Amino acid sequence: MSALIECRDLVKTYEMGDQVVHALNGVSLDIEAGEYVAIMGTSGSGKSTLMNLLGALDQPTSGELRIAGEDVRALGPDAVSRFRNRTIGFVFQQFNLLPRTSALENAALPLIYSGLPHAERVKRSMARLQQVGLGERTDHHPAQLSGGQQQRVAIARALVNDPKILLADEPTGALDTKTSADIMAIFDQLNREGITVILVTHEQEVADHARRQIVFRDGVIVEDRS
Amino acid sequence: MNALASLRVALTALRINALRSALAMLGVIIGVASVIVLVSISEGTKQAVEAQIASFGANLLIIRPGSSMFGGRRGGAGSADPMTDGDVVAIRTEIAGLAGVSGEVSASTTLVFGGINWTSRIQGVNPDYFSARGWVIAEGRAFSGAEDVSGRRYVVVGQTIVQELFDGASPLGQAIRIGGQPFEVIGTLERKGETSWGQDQDDVVFAPLSTVRQRFGAGMSATVRDAVSTIYADIAPGESTSRVIADIEDLLRIRREIQPGAEDDFAVGSLAEFIRARNETESQLGLLLAVGAGIVLLVGGIGIMNIMLVSVTERTREIGLRLAVGARRADVRNQFLIESIVLCVIGGLAGLVVGVGGTLVYAEVGQLDIVIDPVIVAIAIGASAFVGVFFGLYPAHRASRLNPIDALRFE
Incomplete structure (x- = not known):
């Protein structure tokens, strides 16, 4: 049985004017199903680039990338959208909720693109909001919710399609310490329930929740400890 | 994503920016209203002319003697x-x-x-x-x-x-x-x-x-x-x-x-042709006004495009998010296209109400004949939907070509 995520010699280069920037410079990495991984590094270390590749938001310049058995490089634009929709749940630092839209509708957003009927969308997103402790506030708009509550809505949205991988990019970056702890507790719980969680962070405290920490510098892995 | 869900998303987006949506519609409202008013009045005039012709006899020829000629001196009308x-x-x-x-x-x-x-x-x-x-x-x-x-x-x-x-x-x-x-x-x-x-x-x-x-x-x-x-x-x-x-x-x-x-030394005249000729200039004026109204609709469409481009820029992060959670490019394009069409069709319907109302007031005040032709009404609504598609296509296309990573980072 192969790993959930397999990276072989991943290279990602960007052209910035006449300069070529090597964001990733030969990264090989396996992540098994059910792992709890923190990807660390300073700004510009390549961790965000890896995050984008693991989330199938971007394609590597060279190398191999298989996620859940799928060769991401071989997927066309529509197929890659469907793949993201079914396989990956995203949590962002800035929550990225739709303004003036209820928590329920925000959480249900990915299901619209799965083509589920309205009743089913409501049922599933309601269940996920209850799971993250927001069962009472499903009709609130983002502006009526605290930062922590907004991030819970975002987590419910990430979970609503039963993804294999939860990708969180600095999920506590916009939250205070107490709220951060609450949010991290949710990730811990989700991982215990079997979901593969990948955190991208530069905070050691957040990374300490994970059981495996991978540290990036200048586009290469400098440390991978469990 | 099915059409009903797209429509719901579009309506929500328009409701969130209600004032801006209303202002964007204004050009379409005025365009459709003026098309309906002008065409109704022009049609009314045309029918009044036809009624007048019918009251004289629709296919009537009038034959009269002309002027006489006597030694180079011409007599008056009817002197022959x-x-x-x-x-x-x-x-x-x-x-x-x-x-x-x-x-x-x-x-x-x-x-x-x-x-x-x-x-x-x-x-x-x-x-x-x-x-x-x-x-x-x-x-x-x-x-x-x-x-x-x-x-x-x-x-x-x-x-x-x-x-x-x-x-x-x-x-x-x-x-x-x-x-x-x-x-x-x-x-x-x-x-x-x-x-x-x-x-x-x-x-x-x-x-x-x-x-x-x-x-x-x-x-x-x-x-x-x-x-x-x-x-x-x-x-x-x-x-x-x-x-x-x-x-x-x-x-x-x-x-x-x-x-x-x-x-x-005689004349054979057609009364119908005489009256039609007399009203020719009037109906040409009507056509000219209708062209003017069409231009207003065109300008309205440009207004719609402008608003849609602003909307796409403002909602770059939303587009990025939608792409990240599984929207295909076509889904994003359709979302903005439907928004633009809904905007124009609502504007068209409002224009219809204003136009029909204005026509009725005009007929009442001016004691003039009007004809509100359902075909023209259908054309006006159809034209506004077309404006929605035509001027919505470019902004929608732009939205669908956004890169999700850049869009998500957009401030």
């Missing part, structure tokens, strides 16, 4: 030799494609019934006259050809006469004195109303042509005993007006012994 009964008969028997031909003579006279009198004109006509001029018998009957030939003192009167002499009661079988002589009323005519220049068309008394000629001396001169002032010829449906005119002209040139190359 008059038309005669012989011309009427010749046209009736020799010209193909006519539904009816009638001569006309007239005399000014006073009508008396009981103690009431009324000054009008008595017109002597042949029985074909009624259908040729679009007269419909309201009550009783018209006189027959035999009664025309034998010079019976029968009259058929218009509604103004019924009103003035009989106070609206049925005059059938009543005797009235016309120029001191008794005439029996055998029929009345349905009301035609006023012409557009305010002439009462119902102040008419018709009697057999020979009767008027004998009793009033109308159309008689020292040299010509059987003159008529005008000949009316009714072209049968489906016949070519120009062909019939040419045939009548050929016939009259022979009968009036006009040398080849010499000018006609």
Whole structure:
């Protein structure tokens, strides 16, 4: 049985004017199903680039990338959208909720693109909001919710399609310490329930929740400890 | 993502920016409203003209003598030799494609019934006259050809006469004195109303042509005993007006012994064509206004495009998010396209309400004829939907081409 995520010699280069920037410079990495991984590094270390590749938001310049058995490089634009929709749940630092839209509708957003009927969308997103402790506030708009509550809505949205991988990019970056702890507790719980969680962070405290920490510098892995 | 879900997303987005949506619609509202108002008025005018033509006789030709030429000195209109009964008969028997031909003579006279009198004109006509001029018998009957030939003192009167002499009661079988002589009323005519220049068309008394000629001396001169002032010829449906005119002209040139190359001393005119020509400029003006309204709609569409581009930029992060959670490019494109179409169609419907309302007010205030054509309404709504698609396509395409990573980072 192969790993959930397999990276072989991943290279990602960007052209910035006449300069070529090597964001990733030969990264090989396996992540098994059910792992709890923190990807660390300073700004510009390549961790965000890896995050984008693991989330199938971007394609590597060279190398191999298989996620859940799928060769991401071989997927066309529509197929890659469907793949993201079914396989990956995203949590962002800035929550990225739709303004003036209820928590329920925000959480249900990915299901619209799965083509589920309205009743089913409501049922599933309601269940996920209850799971993250927001069962009472499903009709609130983002502006009526605290930062922590907004991030819970975002987590419910990430979970609503039963993804294999939860990708969180600095999920506590916009939250205070107490709220951060609450949010991290949710990730811990989700991982215990079997979901593969990948955190991208530069905070050691957040990374300490994970059981495996991978540290990036200048586009290469400098440390991978469990 | 199905169409219903897309529509819901679009409506939500428009509701969130209600004021901006309303302002963006304004151009489409004004465009559609002005198209409807202008076309309705233009159509109304056209129908009024057609009604006017029908009241004269839709396919009527008017044949009159022209000016005489005597030693290089030209006489005035009608100074040439008059038309005669012989011309009427010749046209009736020799010209193909006519539904009816009638001569006309007239005399000014006073009508008396009981103690009431009324000054009008008595017109002597042949029985074909009624259908040729679009007269419909309201009550009783018209006189027959035999009664025309034998010079019976029968009259058929218009509604103004019924009103003035009989106070609206049925005059059938009543005797009235016309120029001191008794005439029996055998029929009345349905009301035609006023012409557009305010002439009462119902102040008419018709009697057999020979009767008027004998009793009033109308159309008689020292040299010509059987003159008529005008000949009316009714072209049968489906016949070519120009062909019939040419045939009548050929016939009259022979009968009036006009040398080849010499000018006609008579005129064959089509009243319908005259009125249509007179209104040509009006309908062209209507067309011009409709083009103007179309330009307003176009400008409205550009306004929609502008707003949609602003909306796409503002919602870059939303687009990034939608792409990240599984929206295909087509989903994003359709979302913005549907928003633009919904914006335009709502604007179109609002324009429809304003346009129809404005047209009704205009008709009420200006006492003018209007015609609200459902086809035009459908075209106006269709045009606004088209504007939505056309001007929404570029912003929607731009939205769908965004890179999710850049879009998510957009501040």
